[in-house]
Amino acid sequence: MNxxxxxxALNESKNKPEARxxxxxxxxxxxxxxxKKFSADELVEQLLQGNKTAxxxxxxxxxxxxxxxxxxxNIILEKALPFSQKSIRIGITGVPGVGKSTFIESFGxxxxxxxxxxxxxxxxxxxxxxxxxxxxxxxxxxxxxxxxDAFIRxxxxxxxxxxxxxxxxxxxxxxxAAGFDVILIETVGVGQSETTVxxxxxxxxxxxxxxxxxxLQGIKRGIVEMADAIVINKADxxxxxxxxxxxxxxxxxxxxxxxxxxGWKPSVKLCSALLNEGxxxxxxxxxDFRKEVEENKFFFKNRQEQNKFWMYQTINDYLKNRFxxxxxxxxxxxxxxxxxxxxxxxxxxxxxxxxxxx
Amino acid sequence: MNxxxxxxALNESKNKPEARxxxxxxxxxxxxxxxKKFSADELVEQLLQGNKTAxxxxxxxxxxxxxxxxxxxNIILEKALPFSQKSIRIGITGVPGVGKSTFIESFGxxxxxxxxxxxxxxxxxxxxxxxxxxxxxxxxxxxxxxxxDAFIRxxxxxxxxxxxxxxxxxxxxxxxAAGFDVILIETVGVGQSETTVxxxxxxxxxxxxxxxxxxLQGIKRGIVEMADAIVINKADxxxxxxxxxxxxxxxxxxxxxxxxxxGWKPSVKLCSALLNEGxxxxxxxxxDFRKEVEENKFFFKNRQEQNKFWMYQTINDYLKNRFxxxxxxxxxxxxxxxxxxxxxxxxxxxxxxxxxxx
Numbered sequence: 260m261n262x263x264x265x266x267x268a269l270n271e272s273k274n275k276p277e278a279r280x281x282x283x284x285x286x287x288x289x290x291x292x293x294x295k296k297f298s299a300d301e302l303v304e305q306l307l308q309g310n311k312t313a314x315x316x317x318x319x320x321x322x323x324x325x326x327x328x329x330x331x332x333n334i335i336l337e338k339a340l341p342f343s344q345k346s347i348r349i350g351i352t353g354v355p356g357v358g359k360s361t362f363i364e365s366f367g368x369x370x371x372x373x374x375x376x377x378x379x380x381x382x383x384x385x386x387x388x389x390x391x392x393x394x395x396x397x398x399x400x401x402x403x404x405x406x407x408d409a410f411i412r413x414x415x416x417x418x419x420x421x422x423x424x425x426x427x428x429x430x431x432x433x434x435x436a437a438g439f440d441v442i443l444i445e446t447v448g449v450g451q452s453e454t455t456v457x458x459x460x461x462x463x464x465x466x467x468x469x470x471x472x473x474x475l476q477g478i479k480r481g482i483v484e485m486a487d488a489i490v491i492n493k494a495d496x497x498x499x500x501x502x503x504x505x506x507x508x509x510x511x512x513x514x515x516x517x518x519x520x521x522g523w524k525p526s527v528k529l530c531s532a533l534l535n536e537g538x539x540x541x542x543x544x545x546x547d548f549r550k551e552v553e554e555n556k557f558f559f560k561n562r563q564e565q566n567k568f569w570m571y572q573t574i575n576d577y578l579k580n581r582f583x584x585x586x587x588x589x590x591x592x593x594x595x596x597x598x599x600x601x602x603x604x605x606x607x608x609x610x611x612x613x614x615x616x617x
Numbered sequence: 618m619n620x621x622x623x624x625x626a627l628n629e630s631k632n633k634p635e636a637r638x639x640x641x642x643x644x645x646x647x648x649x650x651x652x653k654k655f656s657a658d659e660l661v662e663q664l665l666q667g668n669k670t671a672x673x674x675x676x677x678x679x680x681x682x683x684x685x686x687x688x689x690x691n692i693i694l695e696k697a698l699p700f701s702q703k704s705i706r707i708g709i710t711g712v713p714g715v716g717k718s719t720f721i722e723s724f725g726x727x728x729x730x731x732x733x734x735x736x737x738x739x740x741x742x743x744x745x746x747x748x749x750x751x752x753x754x755x756x757x758x759x760x761x762x763x764x765x766d767a768f769i770r771x772x773x774x775x776x777x778x779x780x781x782x783x784x785x786x787x788x789x790x791x792x793x794a795a796g797f798d799v800i801l802i803e804t805v806g807v808g809q810s811e812t813t814v815x816x817x818x819x820x821x822x823x824x825x826x827x828x829x830x831x832x833l834q835g836i837k838r839g840i841v842e843m844a845d846a847i848v849i850n851k852a853d854x855x856x857x858x859x860x861x862x863x864x865x866x867x868x869x870x871x872x873x874x875x876x877x878x879x880g881w882k883p884s885v886k887l888c889s890a891l892l893n894e895g896x897x898x899x900x901x902x903x904x905d906f907r908k909e910v911e912e913n914k915f916f917f918k919n920r921q922e923q924n925k926f927w928m929y930q931t932i933n934d935y936l937k938n939r940f941x942x943x944x945x946x947x948x949x950x951x952x953x954x955x956x957x958x959x960x961x962x963x964x965x966x967x968x969x970x971x972x973x974x975x
Binding site: 573595 | 691694695701702787790841869870874924925927928929930931932940957961965967968969971972
């Protein structure tokens with residue numbers, strides 16, 4: 260690992276777009292803040308005051324793979340934890356082209372006009388290869404990015420979805436401690452990323468398009484079942500009729516799904532993110548949801564369950580990695596898979612043999 | 618473990634109902650076969666000739682927790698494996714009261730009339746407590762049980778679904794080696810049992826009732842997505858109209874599901890198992906399915922993937938059990954879960970701490 264200060268990700272000015280917009284701070288103060296080296300305690304203090312540069316820096320510590328940074332990150336997290344209970348975490352998914360960025364731009368700007376502080380994070384396991392296929396280009400949210408009460412952070416890179424997931428979950432805690440009360444977590448349908456985002460959010464919103472065979476195409480198995488709402492975007496102009504038809508069709512289909520543990524009945528909404536239509540209605544729905552699940556105690560119960568789930572998930576991932584990355588196992592695994600393909604051994608006998616190697 | 622012969626499950630006459638029906642064998646020969654102690658090789662030889670008593674005995678070896686029996690079981694399995702490629706494995710699920718037993722009785726009898734040999738197995742993880750809530754009472758299939766070409770076996774007991782799953786998967790292999798070419802695997806909606814059965818079968822059939830709000834009640838999340846067919850049972854008499862309405866509703870809903878990897882488009886069928894109506898049509902559908910997925914190569918690819926899945930599943934279960942059953946971990950886990958509940962630690966920090974203990 261390169262320990263030279265000049266090469267550390269922490270010294271890159273990653274947070275320029277946000278920092279530019281801390282309207283009350285002079286450029287001079289920001290510059291001196293950036294140059295200064297902070298202890299974890301100082302960073303937490305700034306972060307709790309809502310300083311976005313401190314927030315960005317703390318997230319960079321979380322994302323770092325350097326041991327020293329991880330230790331600092333843990334100190335910060337522990338202090339930030341008690342302040343992370345008042346937000347709502349909203350997952351937003353949809354196939355590419357459905358208008359996620361435009362929706363977040365429109366929805367986020369609306370929330371800020373209502374006095375909310377909005378953080379936008381992303382979970383994109385492909386970003387370690389493509390360097391961020393979503394949210395990488397902040398210019399797609401050109402109004403939101405200028406808002407002092409908005410914080411936008413691209414997907415962390417990570418060698419695995421597990422790594423990306425952990426970094427995002429811990430970033431949520433920091434955003435909340437910094438006073439952001441609506442956390443939007445964007446994801447794109449890659450691998451298990453939607454399931455991952457679903458298990459770290461309170462409300463899960465599926466964006467869709469009407470017509471053009473979209474009902475049938477591109478929806479991954481299980482996504483509709485996870486959704487707390489289906490929002491049909493681009494419901495404007497010539498699309499309007501098709502969007503209304505799709506709404507009817509989906510509303511009918513949702514009735515066939517089993518009841519949710521939250522007691523919440525998912526509904527279908529129309530919107531045009533481009534024309535800012537239907538946005539207020541969606542926020543009203545989410546507010547209704549929150550009221551309902553706070554009353555029936557599901558809200559906090561679910562967060563507790565999510566935390567426990569992630570603890571088990573982290574442990575189980577580690578146990579598997581340790582086993583499958585063992586060199587003896589790696590070699591023997593190939594042989595056993597071949598025997599299974601040739602129908603020369605049973606799954607159980609192969610497993611037993613491999614387990615005997617460690 | 619009790620090693621006295623008199624107490625071994627292998628010496629119980631578990632297979633009486635089937636054995637009674639081996640029409641060509643004299644009672645004398647069966648009795649002497651039962652009394653004799655067989656080597657694994659002899660058992661395999663008998664089993665490959667289609668001897669149901671030998672099959673029952675071999676399955677009992679698989680189900681045994683005694684080490685000696687497990688060794689014999691492994692020898693038998695290895696020899697049986699090459700003969701297990703020609704069957705079709707059909708999973709059948711549905712809530713209690715939907716008529717699974719009546720359906721299997723009717724469907725199985727029809728298949729036998731078409732010259733098939735039919736094995737009926739069950740996966741019921743609750744059976745270790747309740748001693749078999751499904752298939753426990755064979756009299757519910759009173760015609761099928763008398764057929765020489767039918768083999769019926771209740772759910773194995775097991776301390777976990779994983780244990781039940783392994784025993785059932787290996788029993789499938791033995792049934793196939795004994796010449797059974799249609800394997801019906803019944804399950805009831807307990808925990809993850811449907812997912813388990815789905816991942817060991819070629820075709821997954823969801824039995825349902827029409828009307829009475831059944832569309833909304835009792836379907837577990839994900840089940841409809843796994844189904845290759847929804848069969849609405851008890852579509853007779855006064856139920857017929859409601860059944861037809863339900864068929865329409867489900868057909869429409871299925872269109873909203875994403876395409877299956879197999880390329881197969883699931884459909885909805887009506888049947889009255891009681892009146893033997895619609896049964897032939899269901900078999901035709903499954904035959905069409907088989908033709909289609911053999912042509913597009915999905916059939917064998919899927920079985921290979923299932924075998925690999927089960928190997929990984931077995932390994933991962935073992936790794937987890939070993940970790941969580943460690944006494945130090947057990948104690949510390951309780952503390953960490955409490956800290957998570959009190960929001961005093963993160964999921965990741967708790968996981969890291971627990972992993973440091975082993």
